[in-house]
Amino acid sequence: MEKIQFTVKEEENGSRIDKLAAAQDEQFSRTQVQEWLKEGRVLVNDKPVKPNYKAASGDEVVIHIPEPEELQIEAEDLNLDVYYEDADVIVVNKPRGMVVHPAPGHVTGTLVNGLLFHCKDLSGINGVMRPGIVHRIDKDTSGLLMVAKNDLAHEKLVNQLVEKSVTRKYKAIVHGVIQHDFGTIDAPIGRDTKDRQKMAVIDHGKVAVTHFHVIERFHDFTLVECELETGRTHQIRVHMKYIGFPLAGDPKYGPRKTLNIDGQALHAGVLGFVHPRTGEYVEFEAPAPKEFEDLIFELKKNI
Known part of the structure; x- marks a missing residue:
């Protein structure tokens, strides 16, 4: 059985134990951790505690992760x-x-x-x-x-x-009109401290870098190509929201009033890597699906 151990920091004094435990791994949800607490899988100073336990600086915490x-x-x-x-x-x-x-x-x-x-x-x-x-x-x-x-x-x-040698380029439709043609977003990403179901740009997150350039501008939207330097969870979605241009249709990070698409307008169109056996660089390109192209067609009519 895997376990995670950590010591409560001074600045975390008084925080709920379920919140602190869930923050130890981006795969953990707070609900999941609360169940582990009820099952006695989370120990503070070798003793089980309730989910609402207020941690004290110096507490030694062990999370026993079930198989x-x-x-x-x-x-x-x-x-x-x-x-x-x-x-x-x-x-x-x-x-x-x-x-x-x-x-x-x-x-x-x-x-x-x-x-x-x-x-x-x-x-x-x-x-x-x-x-x-x-x-x-x-x-x-x-x-x-x-x-x-x-x-x-x-x-x-x-x-x-x-x-970071794999080529990964995505096409995205974002809210707003981006005025500059090129940009790089270098902002660390981690679990959102206010909503464990989301990721966010946070001070102590993992390094995350996204490069983008504008392909076409519309009345209230922009078509961009984003290239990943790193590959964090929801990276493009979080980064584009961070600079004020959330993805169209994004149910987690975008506005409610958006384009008629079920989910974010994002397509991983280019993938390149060195072949693991031949050592040769190979690259592939896939066109965006019909519903993505249909959105662009509609946006062009409103320019």
Whole structure:
């Protein structure tokens, strides 16, 4: 059983223990941590406490993380849009609305279900829940993903992500008219302290860098291309909101009055990396889906 240990800092004195514990990992939700507290999995100075316990500076906290629930992941014929495939790598164009990997309560219709049907040889580094998955894009973001078919390919592709050598370019429609043609957003991202379901730019977040340039301006919107230097959760969505130009249709970070699209207008159109076996740089480009292009067509009519 995995465990996380931390000491309550002076500036955290008086904070609720569930809030402090949830902040230790961006994958934790406050609701989940509250359940662990009720189950006695979170100990303060070797004793279980209630979720509303007010921590004191110097408290020693241990979180005993339960083993993940074993799920039966079944292969499904989802007619995946495969852009490239060989013995080491698959590049897939994921449609908007598809979740990348299964989770409790959501075990069918994911990219992983489709991959298990499409091929039997996927890397096992991430276990049965995420076979072959090297990186993710959000459910309502469409576009290209690379998937590893063996452990050696997986390690080499992950290393490229760590070294920031993978090319990842996204098209996005944002609210507002960006006046400058180019920009770089260098702002750290971490779990939003006010809403654990969101990410935000925070002082002690992880380094996050997004480069963008304007493709076209409309009456109240702008079409941009964003290139990721890092790959934090919701990075483009958080960064564009941070500079005052949230993504159209974004249910988490955008305004309620927006374009007629179900989810953020974001498409991972370009993906490039060094092939893990040949050592050659390969790059792929996928056009934005029809609903994305339809939005642009409507916006052009209102210029």
